[in-house]
Amino acid sequence: MSVLTDLKIKERSDRKDLIIDAAERVFSTRPFNRVSMREIAGEAGIAPSSIYTYFPNQEALFVEATIRDSNLLIEEIAGIVERTRAGRPVLDRVIDSFIEFISKHDSYFRMMVVFMTIGSLSPESLKRLNEVVRRGFRVFEAAFKKMGYRGNSRILAYHIFAMLNGILVTYRKLPGRNDEKIIAHMKRVAKVFRELLQSKIRKDRQ
């Protein structure tokens, strides 16, 4: 019985993933005010009403998608921080990976911005999203420690997270440039922070 139940749960989660995949494809091809349950259902090849078998409403679907992608991103960054040996340029790698991930997962980023800007989420959703963000902070802190920063790395984590978000919001849609150029530009702008921080760390060591 337990085996069967497990199978059921697995199946259910597979189907949820399928719907989330479709939602992301829609999110990354339409302006977000055009993303509708009908559109998502069409992309997934099911009836709009079927979505409600797996998600209680639209917000829950978007939140679940965001959390799924956040976990991917956090794992990727955590892996980089872990694998980088002391003395190697961990922050550059973290910055590059963050910017590349979000450029590749446009849908994820747009959902994030919607949540941050709308500010009318259910308490349950808010709680889940906040938990993810806090885990993200911890990974950034680990990176600063690895760089040899001895000051308050919590506020640095607040700073870099917001700074990277800002660069993505601000330059994601530079008119008249292709994606590659835009990504290069974003990385260059983000590394201003890394250079300043490194210069400070060296100075403090003296």
Next chain:
Amino acid sequence: MSVLTDLKIKERSDRKDLIIDAAERVFSTRPFNRVSMREIAGEAGIAPSSIYTYFPNQEALFVEATIRDSNLLIEEIAGIVERTRAGRPVLDRVIDSFIEFISKHDSYFRMMVVFMTIGSLSPESLKRLNEVVRRGFRVFEAAFKKMGYRGNSRILAYHIFAMLNGILVTYRKLPGRNDEKIIAHMKRVAKVFRELLQSKIRKDRQ
């Protein structure tokens, strides 16, 4: 005849302002997916159709509102940079003023984010908004020069603008804190950048 024409133009611009004022009041009290032409008209005390006497469509109204506020903000920052004597902490003042302005003009910020995220503006609107952003960069550059920074102040301007945007997007709606605390938090996080930059300027001077 010219005098009368001038009066007409003045009147027209006054009425546009009136509608923009109403739009901003609506924008700052409703989540932005609830901001409608009907709602704005109601707030302005006119019929929805009357808005179309002054603005060709919704996008044009939002763009005009954004540009009006941007000019206010840029003038404020430019004034601060101009009035601050050399050696005084110009960047702290600029940061504080930026964060306070945008916290006070929530509607402005939300429109900005919508534009940056949607990416489906008409070329005309895009051009006008870009022109404003470029003027903003120039003001930031002036501030860095005033601080005695001798390096590439253009990329610093790109950086600080995006960083401030990011801080506002990310922390504007921290759950469980009042506005005052949130503003203080944002200023603290933004000043990480100022501290690092100042440390670098001092080091370069040695």
Next chain:
DNA sequence: TGTACATCAGTGAACGCGCGTTCACTGATGTAC
């Protein structure tokens, strides 16, 4: 092995709603003689 029944993912049609925008019109104001 065959039959009756239970479960439940998935459906299609519909509900009620609010949206941006258009358009024929009204009525106040200004102009010409």
Next chain:
DNA sequence: TGTACATCAGTGAACGCGCGTTCACTGATGTAC
């Protein structure tokens, strides 16, 4: 000063549309005997 006409800001009703969500149902699959 009085009358006919032109202008045009502002209106109310309507257009067509797409939205999130609900619900009575179907039909495939699994279970019990």
